[in-house]
Amino acid sequence: MVYLITFFFVISAFMVEGPVDDRGWAFFKGGLLAFFIESLIFIPYIAIGLHLHKKHKPRLQYVYYPWEQLVAYVQKQQDIGPSIFTERTLLTLAIPDPDNPETALAAASIAVGHETAGLAQWESIRRFMEDGPEACPGPRDYGTLAHYRESCRKARAEMPLVAWLWKKVGDWFFQRNLAHRLTERRVNHLIPKSLPAELQAWSQPLSDEQHSKPSAALLEANRRAQALRRKNRGISPQAVLEMLHKEAKEGDVLLA
Structure with missing residues (x-):
């Protein structure tokens, strides 16, 4: 100045x-x-x-790690302030640091709301990576331009004229139509073009021959868990894992 x-x-x-x-x-x-x-x-x-x-300006750098190195866990995080206490449930995906087990080379967390939702989110990611997009449910249409247009047509058919005109004024004031159009263009055109060619090539699905196959120990554990659940219809999945762990630890024969 x-x-x-x-x-x-x-x-x-x-x-x-x-x-x-x-x-x-x-x-x-x-x-x-x-x-x-x-x-x-x-x-x-x-x-x-x-x-x-x-x-020292941050630079965007893509680092590739094998899918087998990824670990995932669901955790509760408590945020305490001067006059507020909140609790969040997060799904975290991380690549462990082999030289320091308590840290990660890279990690990303998303809020999932509840532990069950976090497990479902992880299962969708795992099935997508291991079995392909066909193994996952289709994406919801909510928030897309097509959903916005359908909601406008539904509102015109169900709402009174004055209420519908007031809704159109709100859509014009907040530019909802333009926002949906820009988001659609960004997701479908701008973001794919901004990705480097090597990342797009790396993201292509692997052939069936390159998929990792379950080990014999895992297949045997799954067979025993299914047999235990058939024998005890009301048992929970957590109880099945606890009984299998006890069997492996103490040598108890739980399955007939």
């Missing part, structure tokens, strides 16, 4: 019409000297700041 004031003070001296007395020249020379000293301070400061900003 001081630098700009000094700059305009020096410039204003050239806008004076008529002769300038000695006092005016003294003020001009003093302002010019102050502007020169401030330039010696501010110009290197700005140049160094721009250099450091460019040097």
Whole structure:
């Protein structure tokens, strides 16, 4: 701010019409000297700041990890403030750091609302990655441009004229139609084009020969768990796992 004031003070001296007395020249020379000293301070400061900003600016970098290294867990996170206490349930996907088991090379968390919803979300991700899109339910139409248009047609058919006109005023004021169009274009066109070619190639589904196959131990554990559930119809999945763990730990024969 001081630098700009000094700059305009020096410039204003050239806008004076008529002769300038000695006092005016003294003020001009003093302002010019102050502007020169401030330039010696501010110009290197700005140049160094721009250099450091460019040097340490975050850069988008894609790092590829095998799917088998990914771990997932559902956790509850408590946020405590001066006058509020909230609890969130998060599904976290992480790549563990082999050199430090307590940290992760990369991690991402999403709020899922409840542990059961988090498990369902993870199961959808796992089935998509291992069995392909056909193994997952289709995406909901909610929030898309087609859903917005369908809701407008439904509102026109069901709502009274005055209420429907008031809704159209709200749609125009909040630009809902434009927002849906821009989102649709961004999701379907802009985002796919922004991904690098190597990431798109890496994201292609693997052939059946490249899919990891369940081990013999896993198949045997699944067979025993299914047999145990058939024998005890009312048992919960958690109880099945506890009984199998007890069998493996103590050597008890639980299955006939």
